[in-house]
Each structure stands twice: as structure tokens, then as C-alpha cells.
Amino acid sequence: MSNVDPITRTQAVIAHGDGSYAIEQIDLLPPQDDEILVEIKAAGICHTDWDSIQNWDGPFVVGHEGAGVVRAVGPGVQRFNIGDHVVLNWAIACGHCAMCDDGLFPLCETSSPANGDGKSGLPRPEATTRSGAPINSSFNLGTMANFSMVKEAACQHLQDGVPFEVGAIMGCGVMTGFGSVVNAAKVSAGASVAVIGCGGIGLNVIQAAAISGADPIFGIDISPERLEQARKFGATQTILSDRDDPTLASVKDAVFAATGRGADFAFECTAIPELGAAPLALIRHGGTAVQVSGIEQVIPFDCSLFEWDKTYINPLYGQCNPERDFARLQDLYLSGDLKLDDMITKTYALDQLETAFADMLAGRLAKGVIRLDQRDPA
Ligand SMILES: [Zn+2]
Ligand SMILES: [Zn+2]
Structure with missing residues (x-):
């Protein structure tokens, strides 16, 4: 069936579990059942990768954002062919538990990260080895490698005209941001x-x-450069906030002055714990x-911020329905409505990961992407 060698030997970024990582060799067996061998072409670099290297038990293959080419398929694979x-x-749903039945695929009860042990998203452990021993992969993907063994449920088709770099970033931050607005909050036209x-x-x-037709859209940040970016991506107004004011008092004044009553929706996108309650103050x-x-x-929470009748939600992965949402995101990209090329600040080779992490941690990137070497024109 497949034209790959019985064992695919490849380079991968391995986290050791003690905060260190290195490019090392891994071996992948031919896929069985619903497994797919993917040649990774581009891998997104995410804060979660950095956190996982610092905090997770090792060893494991790093990386949970990626796009590439199908190089071999197991006999149970139905939706993909070699060359696709x-x-x-990274939320690989089983498709038949109570959460999946409700369409809440990222909350799948047999799949990590929300529940269970991730077994439903896991290829055979022995399919990927390092020095002869099975090795785990970040989110059962491990995209910072030239090849990865994944389950069919982890894959969606990348349409003609969508570059691998764009596909790679679509799989995490784009889906999370877009889905939080469209799927979870259900922002409608005219909303503030x-x-x-x-x-x-x-x-x-x-x-x-x-x-979604929201208007006004307030972009809020402590960086004038990022506010400039916010305008390019659709913010109708920008507000420069003060690093020393986690209550966002002056921002609140500006939002209330412009809307008369507070915003219909506020989204917290900073990962700064002190700002966990801040969106409540703006609505x-x-x-x-x-x-x-x-x-x-754990942060102190002033319950009067919930007055009155306010809702605080914490969606995972933008309530992603992979089949529906990845098609929709690509359609929006191809029509020019979703600007993703401009979001990729910089690309790196696999051995430049240290620089890439440094750029990310210094706030120099909207998004960085690793380009794995391209050995054929696919
Ligand atoms: Zn990510
Ligand atoms: Zn499920």
C-alpha cells in the first residue's frame, strides 16, 4: 500500500522533562488501523510548547500545531489518501461519548486534554520510538519533527491554496480565537x-x-505596536492600557463612554492571571x-463584578468541531476575510527553536512557525 520504508527514521525536538530539549532521532513504524504517517511541513510555535518543556514529564516529542502531507495510511483510514x-x-475526539454526542468535541470524555487519559487520540505507543523505547508526543501529535504518527481523527484536509504555514497556525490559536467568538460567545452583528x-x-x-459584524471592536493592550496591529485586523477603536492597573479602570471608563453601558462581550487574551476578572469589568x-x-x-475575585446577570465562560479550543470549523476557516482565508499570512511574523528552521522561543517570550511575535525542510515539491 505505502511506498515508505518499513521504518521511518527522522529528527524530532525531544523534551526531557527537566526543562531541557534537543533535536534527536526517532523511528516510526508503518501505520496500522486508523493511523496516518504525516510528513510535517510546518509547525506553529506556541506558549504551550514552552510551558510543556518546563513542566511536563518527559521524554516526549514537542509540538501540537502542524500541517503536512500524508505519506502512509493504515488500512482503517477512510478520509485520506497518500499525498493529501x-x-x-490537538483535541482528538472519539466521536461517540456523551460530550461528542453533544458536539462538544474538545471535552471528549476519552480524549486529552480535558478528560481521561488521551487514549482515544493515541496511536499505538510502540509506533513511535526513541532508542528502541516508545515515546509520547505532545497532544498525541508531536509536530516538531519531520514525521509524525497520528490518528485519522487528528487530521482535516488542507485545501488547495492554503500554505502549510497557515494550516499550522490554524490548528491552535486561530481556531481558539475564532471559535471563542463564533462558537462559544456567538457574537452577532452590531454587538460591541x-x-x-x-x-x-x-x-x-x-x-x-x-x-461576525461586531461594531465597535475595542483593541486593548499596553503596547502601541500591538494596537497598530489590532487596527489592521479589525479593531475599530484602540485603548492603550496601563501595566500598573490590573483593574483596567481607565479602559473601563473609555469603553463605557463609547458604548453608554459597557460592552456586550469582553475577551481576555493575555494569560496574565491578574487580568482574569478584568473582562467582567468591561461588560x-x-x-x-x-x-x-x-x-x-488562583486569583482574588470581586463577586460584585458579576452584577448583574453577567456570564463568564471559559471555552476550550473555541468549542472546535474539526470537520466543520477547519473547512470554514480555510474558506474565510481563501476569500481574504481571515488574514493569516500577516499573522506569521517569522519562520525558523527546526534547529532555530531556541531563537524562536526567545522571540516569542520577548513578545516579538504574533506567531512564529517552524518550516521543516522541504525535500520534494509537495
Ligand atoms: Zn498552541
Ligand atoms: Zn468523545
Whole structure:
């Protein structure tokens, strides 16, 4: 069936579990059942990758954002053929538990990261080895490698005209930002939207709000450069905030002055724990605050911020329905409504990961992408 060698030997970024990482060799067996061998062409660089290297047990293959080419398929694979271009998603749903039945695929009860042990998204452990021993992969993907073994449910078709770099970033921050607006908050035309933090995720929230017809859209950040970016992605007004004011008092004044009652929706996209309650301060009575960034720390919470009838939601992965949403995101990209080329600040080779992380941590990137070497024109 396949024309690959019985074992695919490849380079991969391996996290050791003690904060260190290195490019090392891994071996991949031919795929079985619903497994797919993907040649990764581009891998997104995410704060989660940095956190995982620092905090997760090792060893594992780093990377959970990627796009590439199908090189071999197991006999149970139904939707893909060798040579297909694919984008990977990191919430690999079983498709038949209570959460999946409700369409809440990222909350799948047998799949990591929300529940369970991730077994439904896991290829055979022995399919990927390092020095002869099975090795885990970040989110069952491990995209910072020339090849990765994944389950069919982790793959969606990448359409003609969508570059691998764009596919790679679509799989995480774009989906999370867009889905938080469209799927979770259900922002409608004419709604007022405040977005706290205009980095990669915030820009995707802003452009999803613009695509939804929201107006006004307030972009809020401590960086004038990022506010400039926010305008390009659809913010109708920008507000420079003060690093020393986690209550966002002056921002609140500006939002209330412009809207008369507070915003209908406010999105927190900073991952700064002290700002976890901030979106509640910017919304009107009955409005919706959305925490997009994944804050998990304990912070003091003034319950009067919920007055009155306010809702605070914390969607995972933008309530992603992979089949529906990746097609929709690509259609919007191809029609020019979703600006993703401009979001990729810089690309790197695999051995430049240290520089890429440094750029990301210094806030110099909306989004960085690793280009794996291209050995054929696919
Ligand atoms: Zn990510
Ligand atoms: Zn499920």
C-alpha cells in the first residue's frame, strides 16, 4: 500500500522533562488501523510548547500545531489518501461519548486534554520510538519533527491554496480565537466587543468579531505596536492600557463612554492571571465575559463584578468541531476575510527553536512557525 520504508527514521525536538530539549532521532513504524504517517511541513510555535518543556514529564516529542502531507495510511483510514495535504488538530475526539454526542468535541470524555487519559487520540505507543523505547508526543501529535504518527481523527484536509504555514497556525490559536467568538460567545452583528490583549490570540478574536459584524471592536493592550496591529485586523477603536492597573479602570471608563453601558462581550487574551476578572469589568449588565487565554491560577475575585446577570465562560479550543470549523476557516482565508499570512511574523528552521522561543517570550511575535525542510515539491 505505502511506498515508505518499513521504518521511518527522522529528527524530532525531544523534551526531557527537566526543562531541557534537543533535536534527536526517532523511528516510526508503518501505520496500522486508523493511523496516518504525516510528513510535517510546518509547525506553529506556541506558549504551550514552552510551558510543556518546563513542566511536563518527559521524554516526549514537542509540538501540537502542524500541517503536512500524508505519506502512509493504515488500512482503517477512510478520509485520506497518500499525498493529501492535512492540518492537524490537538483535541482528538472519539466521536461517540456523551460530550461528542453533544458536539462538544474538545471535552471528549476519552480524549486529552480535558478528560481521561488521551487514549482515544493515541496511536499505538510502540509506533513511535526513541532508542528502541516508545515515546509520547505532545497532544498525541508531536509536530516538531519531520514525521509524525497520528490518528485519522487528528487530521482535516488542507485545501488547495492554503500554505502549510497557515494550516499550522490554524490548528491552535486561530481556531481558539475564532471559535471563542463564533462558537462559544456567538457574537452577532452590531454587538460591541472589547478584546484585552492583542497578541496572536487577541488578533484572531478581533478578526473573528469583525467577520461576525461586531461594531465597535475595542483593541486593548499596553503596547502601541500591538494596537497598530489590532487596527489592521479589525479593531475599530484602540485603548492603550496601563501595566500598573490590573483593574483596567481607565479602559473601563473609555469603553463605557463609547458604548453608554459597557460592552456586550469582553475577551481576555493575555494569560496574565491578574487580568482574569478584568473582562467582567468591561461588560454591560447581562453581558458575556470570555476567558480565552487559559488562566488557571488562583486569583482574588470581586463577586460584585458579576452584577448583574453577567456570564463568564471559559471555552476550550473555541468549542472546535474539526470537520466543520477547519473547512470554514480555510474558506474565510481563501476569500481574504481571515488574514493569516500577516499573522506569521517569522519562520525558523527546526534547529532555530531556541531563537524562536526567545522571540516569542520577548513578545516579538504574533506567531512564529517552524518550516521543516522541504525535500520534494509537495
Ligand atoms: Zn498552541
Ligand atoms: Zn468523545
